[in-house]
Amino acid sequence: MIKSLTLFVRTVRTPNVALVQTRLASQVLPQLSATKYNVKRKEFGSVQADDVNFFKSVLSEEQVLTEESDVLPFNIDWIKNCRGQSKVVLKPKSTKQVSEILAYCNKRQLAVCPQGGNTGLVGGSVPVFDEIVLSLSLMNKIISLDEISGALVCEAGCILETLDNYVKEQNLIMPLDLGAKGSCHIGGNVSTNAGGLRLLRYGNLHGSLMGVEAVKADGTVVDCIRTLKKDNTGYHLKHLFIGSEGTLGIVTKVAVHCPVLPKAVTLGFFGVKDFDSVLKLYKSAKASLGEILSAFEMADNDSISSTVQNLKLPNPIADFPFYVLVETHGSDETHDAEKLSRFLEREMSSGLIIDGTVTSEPAKMQTIWNLRESIAGAGLLDxxxxxxxxxxxxxxxxxxxxxxxxxxxxxxxxxxxxxxxxxxxxxxxxxxxxxxxxxxxxxxxxxxxxxxxxxxxxxxxxxxxxxxxxxxxxxKDEGAISLMRELKQLMDPNGILNPYKVLPDP
Ligand SMILES: Cc1cc2nc3c(=O)[nH]c(=O)nc-3n(C[C@H](O)[C@H](O)[C@H](O)COP(=O)(O)OP(=O)(O)OC[C@H]3O[C@@H](n4cnc5c(N)ncnc54)[C@H](O)[C@@H]3O)c2cc1C
Structure with missing residues (x-):
């Protein structure tokens, strides 16, 4: 039985409390990555007192961290699996400062690990040995927003959720949404080609990113910031930086296309009996909901029970082998509600949906999304x-x-x-x-x-x-890997950008 079928217009989602709680709950210092994974340090220079003095001449004192306790959080990844040994964190405030730092590091052959919000889950954002951490956290200015085209231009260190809240004031929405939105940076999202919960509806960053500004390993600034949907002047260089995980350049600014904020948002959370029903329900949702389908997520029983047990989050429906979360983003509340109701009626009578809840109440939607988004962190408590x-x-x-x-x-x-x-x-x-x-x-x-x-x-x-x-x-086949190596060699011949990451040793 569907427990509530209340349809209201959705407002802003509140921050992900469970994400913060999970981080605080797990404070064990991980083993050093180099030891744990038996990695040999490459032949880079080591940071000396003169280097620190140079960094302090380019940046201000407080933008250069060298105290062990200040540097430690930048050495450990979100999942607490990797730990680097960096002695220095640099926090530039402008593209010019990034450029000067990189030009210097390149000459001195000092390795650099770019870091955004440090929510990455594959150990890419933290050093392995003593690479200098280049944190983009102080490059967090919003530069412009074109309400007509939806083009947002901002610095790479802006937090995704801050941007989402900002563009909402102009009736726009960020084209991506993920559980780490309260901490991850847009520059980190671009560098990882983050997908997330809205990809089904708004596509990936290769489509939404209009332009990018990046700094190459030698300090050269590549300014491809454009706010155009169409620009076929030569190679599409922005794509090189999307998903290159800090190995080809430092992303310093981005131009992102923001779609219109949906006027009506509805969320359904359903219990189903097996995975086959999940797939059948997806096929049916695509056919019935068409263009308003914005997310179709699934979680098995152990995923949901781990958030319920470990994080004490409430599950609004009973225990089921599988759960499905269906979100719609539309412009006409009545029209969307009718579509969703038809879908529900059909699939409840077909038996695909056994039980569930449908809501457009912001607080209730938040509870359901929290349950889904907290799965990523709940397991840390095991x-x-x-x-x-x-x-x-x-x-x-x-x-x-x-x-x-x-x-x-x-x-x-x-x-x-x-x-x-x-x-x-x-x-x-x-x-x-x-x-x-x-x-x-x-x-x-x-x-x-x-x-x-x-x-x-x-x-x-x-x-x-x-x-x-x-x-x-x-x-990736050998041909693709060797082209990746050639690109790396071209853009970062000394290999100082995020070494030990992405490319395998030859
Ligand atoms: C709870 C949770 C949920 C998540 N859900 C999703 C999800 O749904 N979809 C998804 O795709 N990911 C998800 N992630 C993973 C992570 O949030 C994304 O990969 C995110 O895009 C990383 O952004 P960040 O700013 O934290 O980058 P970081 O973790 O700091 O860095 C990630 C990589 O990008 C590089 N980098 C960062 N900033 C820059 C820059 N400005 N220039 C060049 N290189 C840079 C780093 O060197 C590193 O290699 C989730 C993570 C958590 C903890």
């Missing part, structure tokens, strides 16, 4: 989480979860799958009491081999980072 973010063709989307459950029986606390069904992107989490080489070896490369056999991608949206370069060949 001890340690192995996170796999893969895309797999729809028909085989959930196949790997039961396979891994069987393989990890007796070793894992939980194995669960959730994700963006509409994008073929499943997040598979394996939680264990603590990190161990034995568990790692049971999971990797097994999972990547299986994904490759299913013709999927070993990274749907989180990227390759530090954790997956040696598995990239499961998704």
């Amino acid at each position: 001890g340690y989480v192995y996170k796999y973010d893969v895309s797999i063709p729809a028909a085989r989307y959930y196949d790997l979860v039961p396979v891994l459950r069987q393989r990890m029986a007796g070793k894992a606390v939980k194995v669960y799958g959730y994700g963006h069904v509409g994008d073929g992107n499943i997040h598979i989490n394996v939680t264990v009491p603590e990190y161990s080489k034995e568990a790692t070896d049971m999971l990797e490369p097994f999972i990547f081999e299986e994904v490759s056999k299913l013709k999927g991608s070993i990274s749907a949206e989180h990227g390759v980072g530090f954790r997956k370069p040696h598995f990239i060949h499961y998704s």
